[in-house]
Amino acid sequence: MEVRPILSTLFRNKTAPLLIAAQVALTLAIVANSLYIIRERLASAARPTGLDEPNIGWINLSPVGEVADPKTMQEVDLNTLRAIPGVRSATWANMIPLSQSGWNSGGMSLKEGDNDSGINSAHYFSPGSLVDTFGLNLIAGRDFTADDVFDHDPEQGSALPKTVIISKALAEALLPNEADLGQLVGQQLFNATEAPVTIIGIVDRLQTPWSNEGADGEQSYILPIRYLVGSFQYAIRTEPGQLDRVMKEAADQLSTLRSDRVLNSQRTFAEIRASRYANETLMAGLLIAVTLFLLLITASGIVGLSSLWVNQRRKQIGVRRALGARRIDVIRYFLVENMLITSGGVLLGLLLTLALNQVLVRQMEVPRLPAEYVGFGMVIMWLLGVASVLGPALRAARVPPAVATRTV
Amino acid sequence: MIRMNKLSKVYRTHMIETHALRGIEIDVQPGEFVAVTGPSGSGKTTFLNIAGLLEEHTGGDYFLDGVNVTGLNDNQRSRLRNEKLGFIFQGFNLIPDLNLFDNVDVPLRYRGFNAAERRRRIEEALAQVGLSARIKHYPSELSGGQQQRVAIARALAGSPKVLLADEPTGNLDTQMARGVMELLEEINARGTTILMVTHDPELAARAARNVHIVDGLVTDFVRREAPSLVAVA
Structure with a gap:
């Protein structure tokens, strides 16, 4: 594994990797906490009432006079x-x-x-x-x-x-x-x-x-x-x-x-439940949308940076191929590089996640975030990183070794 | 070491066929220093690319150190490139973000050597080109001649059978070019076969053998023989 030389390269070009790592960190913090809040809200909305809900209706009439x-x-x-x-x-x-x-x-x-x-x-x-x-x-x-x-x-x-x-x-x-x-x-x-x-x-x-x-x-x-x-x-x-x-x-x-009376409402229990939890459902939907949007933005950032690097390093990739790199070596290089950046972001994100949860616990009385949500968020970010860099990495692997001898 | 039989290369687009090489016959013996010359667009870079397994030929056969490379897959060609060939490019092609140690290390990592073996080879190769003291420097901290020496060290570190040099002095001033050429001659003297593409007739004259390419055809002659050009393809 070329971890040390890749780290060396990243340290010499810090700005873009740091921005991506920060984006990953922020996304992890928001995704982990959002997922937990979404789950809490949906679990709360799904609590059984004790009633035979699918078969119950409610009718309300008001007298006139x-x-x-x-x-x-x-x-x-x-x-x-x-x-x-x-x-x-x-x-x-x-x-x-x-x-x-x-x-x-x-x-x-x-x-x-x-x-x-x-x-x-x-x-x-x-x-x-x-x-x-x-x-x-x-x-x-x-x-x-x-x-x-x-x-x-x-x-x-x-x-x-x-x-x-x-x-x-x-x-x-x-x-x-x-x-x-x-x-x-x-x-x-x-x-x-x-x-x-x-x-x-x-x-x-x-x-x-x-x-x-x-x-x-x-x-x-x-x-x-x-x-x-x-x-x-x-x-x-x-x-x-x-x-x-x-x-x-x-x-x-x-x-x-x-x-001498009017029908106010006739509702199935499913309608009563939907009405009761409309806000929770809306909030969960909004949080899901924001989470997906954030993941999309982060993935776009990684795809963008990786694509830029592939274009910038086209000659370098050709030279590596000329020196004996197989296509899989080129793919692995980009994957490892991305994993290093993502892992940096994930570690920073871990601290941010816990800090954000502290704020939510204090301000919104949200329960403390269980460890498995942090772990799940970390896995999501790593998978997102791999999935995002795969396209550019495959493109890099298609750079022919003859690029090494081209003068332009 | 390098034997090509009726080797040809045709570039095809949906409209046009371009014949870059037309049935080349060449046989380079181990330890030879061969200069490849020819005007721009004659096909000498295509020849070097095919000799270096950077491109595939479309006709004929090519034997590298006894291995027929025709039909090898990409992984097999990469492995062969890594084990048997060393490249020296006109623009040095060092990786700017890696220090000299890591630059020379690049092909060795693909070879699968362990860390101690790689270190030994890197130090030896950099010592051979006189740059041991600069092992932690980055390419931008070196002169052009020094960068080309690093590229030579990178090519030598894997103990290749053949060094392929593409205009190795093309980006250097006369003095630096002379130094690089002398280094190549030393390497050749130690038994490494060298195939060098050059525009410079003075450099070509220092090679034991010249291959002249015009319009994809090779004119092969040994220096010091009568200067009658005999087309072989």
């Missing part, structure tokens, strides 16, 4: 929905995961009066079975029965339910470091403002409407409440492959059922 008989209206609506072929389950619900608005409660605790526990939870309620309609996985205890359900008119301050189903994340927050969460079934749950309720079941996962990062994004509980207000929002779960048709029929039938 006062609704005198909300309970009857809910029952008629639900009977209508359940009669549509392909509907597996339907119920009224106060909110749905990822909708970005909803109810929550603070101060959840197993002890009365422990209002400072700080455990916040999303507060779902429904007169039906969200376990069934959302497709939740009940891992302990039981689902609600009709006996658990309480009618609740907020204007009359009527009685509240006595049972609750909690999510596993909430159970883990209530009993930290405890393997047997099933022991919570039968225990009472308190919060700051309401009467205690008995835990009757635990579901594996139920994400909050805000889908915040970390465990508190899945801290939720469900109360069996028939909420007697003129707001009508229904979750529908269908048989596989039936959702689009059912949603259209559901919207048509609910719209024609009564004239």
Whole structure:
């Protein structure tokens, strides 16, 4: 390997190699951090909610004026929905995961009066079975029965339910470091403002409407409440492959059922998810575009410099060929030269990457960059270097040895 | 050492065929010093390129040190060039960013010698041309004559059978040219075959044998014989 003579040549022509190395370093720093942020954002956007997402839809209607008989209206609506072929389950619900608005409660605790526990939870309620309609996985205890359900008119301050189903994340927050969460079934749950309720079941996962990062994004509980207000929002779960048709029929039938309300929205859960993570997807897309653009710019720089050097050294290449270099020797020369420049850039880039990550950790609360992303970025830069120089190197290898004897 | 039988070279474009060499017959014995002369465009550079395996001939046969080079692939020609031939160019063709040591080292690396062997050969070759003290200097720090001496050292370091010199004094003043010529004569005296292309009749006259090329045809005569030119091709 001609490493020493190549280094010697590079040291005598420092400017261009240094610029390329700096470009490689900067690209590595940005690519490694961007890839990590992209992955984090996309992983966050791909988190499961606990719902049977492909088969769930959400319909929202608003009354025009006062609704005198909300309970009857809910029952008629639900009977209508359940009669549509392909509907597996339907119920009224106060909110749905990822909708970005909803109810929550603070101060959840197993002890009365422990209002400072700080455990916040999303507060779902429904007169039906969200376990069934959302497709939740009940891992302990039981689902609600009709006996658990309480009618609740907020204007009359009527009685509240006595049972609750909690999510596993909430159970883990209530009993930290405890393997047997099933022991919570039968225990009472308190919060700051309401009467205690008995835990009757635990579901594996139920994400909050805000889908915040970390465990508190899945801290939720469900109360069996028939909420007697003129707001009508229904979750529908269908048989596989039936959702689009059912949603259209559901919207048509609910719209024609009564004239004193309007259809606000009808969305599949996929649409709700897309809407929730639109910013994350856009940001990831922008970062991918910037990353690809940077890689393209760096590759162009390497191709440009290598091409320039091939043209400048045409005579020198011919002389080397005349002195016995094979074509593969010429290709190897350019590859080694490029690897040296790229490696210099990669080493500098390693420091820049860590420095940039430090800034991002402090300013944007981005997690610390794992080593494998730095390694992956380094491999990308080396491959980029090799791929970029290959064309010019092959062109150099085609320089005939007879160039050595030409005077022009 | 060099034997060419009915060797020809035709350059073809889609429109034109140019016959650069037309059936050359030549036989250079080991240890000979042959000057190749001829007017511009006569084909002497093409002849040198083919003799040096820098270009392929299109007809006839060429034997270099007993090896028929016709039909050899690029790698085999490179290997043969590296092992059997040394080149001295008119413009020296040293690599400006390498010091003298590394310049002389270039063909030795392609030969696959180990570092100690390469060092020995480089030091010996530079000593032979009187430039041992300049081993770490760069070509730009040397005079033209010294640069050509480095090129000669580079050519000699691999112990070639044949030295091919293309106008080796063409870029030098008279005094430097004389020094380079004397060096070539010394090398030849030690047994290395030399094939030298030159415009200079005075230099050609110092070679034991002249090959004159006109329009791709060779007129071969040994110096000190009667000056009757006998075309052999």
